[in-house]
Amino acid sequence: MSIIVDCTHLSGAITGIERVTLDLFSPEALEPLDVVPIFAPNVAKMIIRQNLTLPKMITRDQRSILICPGFPPALPLFPFRSRIIPYIHDTFLLSRWTDLNLRAKAYMALPFKLAMNTYPQFFVNSETTSAALRRYCKANAEIMLYRPKAANTFEVVSRGRKDRNEKLKTLRLFSMGTIEPRKNFQAAANIVAALREAGFDATLEIAGRRGWGDDWAYLQSAAHVDLLGYAAAPDVKTAFERADIFLCTSHDEGLGLPLLEAQHAGLPVFVPDRPIFHEVLGDTGIYIDPADPKKSAGVIADHLGQPGWRQRSIAQAEQNLARWNAIAQLDSSRVTKFLARLIAYQHQHR
DSSP states (O other): OOEEEEOGGGGSOOOHHHHHHHHHHSTTTTTTSOEEEEOOSSHHHHHHIIIIIHHHHHHHOTTOEEEESSSOOOGGGGGGGGGEEEEESOSHHHHTGGGOOHHHIIIIIHHHHHHHHHOSEEEESSHHHHHHHHTTSOTTOEEEEOOOOOOOTTOOOOTTGGGSOSSOSEEEEEEESOBSGGGOHHHHHHHHHHHHHTTOEEEEEEEOOBOSSSHHHHHHTOTTEEEEESOOHHHHHHHHHHOSEEEOOOSOOSOOHHHHHHHHTTOOEEEESOHHHHHHHGGGEEEEOTTOHHHHHHHHHHHHTSTTHHHHHHHHHHHHHHHHHHHHHHHHHHHHHHHHHHHHHHHHOO
16 A cells, blocks of 8 residues: 545535545546545544544555545544645634634644644645645645646536626626635625625525534525525536626635636636735736725626626636646646655655
8 A cells, every 4th residue: 555545524515625635636646656545424434534544554554655635634643644644725724713613623623733733744735825834834844736727627618608798787696615704705795785786686696515603694694695505516507607707705715716617617706815816816817805895896897897808708717727727737747756756765664
């Protein structure tokens, strides 16, 4: 056995983190390396396998390497940290402690903090996450970028979108993500309300499971917001294709994969003016201040008033997706070579 991948978090809904695990750490993604994914059918088995099965496996084979792309490495794995590589999606378990519920603080945040402070090597999904991680990890820790490709997960198409009417009064906005405080969907609802005050018949659809906090109740009470909950891929595809724009109002993200998925649909993407969104979208993003709903609504209205905005959005999206996927392909090649060297070292020194 060479590489064990903790896939125990894949037993439930497939959201962004789960898609990254499947895209980056499957046996196919890491060919020709020997990869053994470990799954769990339910939460109880997930806890058992994270805390008992994985430590036993890595103890039994002293040459193996464990990658943890979902949950932080469980506390019993700490003695084996030299052979464990966490994949860091973001650092909000530490930076946004007050947004967490008790279960997240106990089961995720504490092991996460221990790993950040003591582990020798990490994979990260963006340069922004790498910079954030540097504030917590050891000075000599190795951090390697491993960005996921912008796959057309929902099989959306931009074909025909350029022919739609550009002068809109009925405006459909779409957002994606778990309904929890960090995503700041209340700000998205407020922006849509401001668009309605400006004369648009604007509505917002949000695809995402209910998380912690009070945001779900707030959004349910907004007449112009439709909560889809955890939506199956065909339903997300339909939501993307009937939308006019994609709106993100997150306080922060480690990557923001839905932004790239929205570009496959040729949608203009409105995002906060923060480093991660510039990293992902460059000059193809349209930047807003979610804390100022009226100003953000004005930016959206101005964009929709520019002739040819649909065609430009499609062209810019195609360029950005090509740029991002070229970067991701280079990351993939580097990571495969890095893991091959690490395996060879383990075999020579065990």
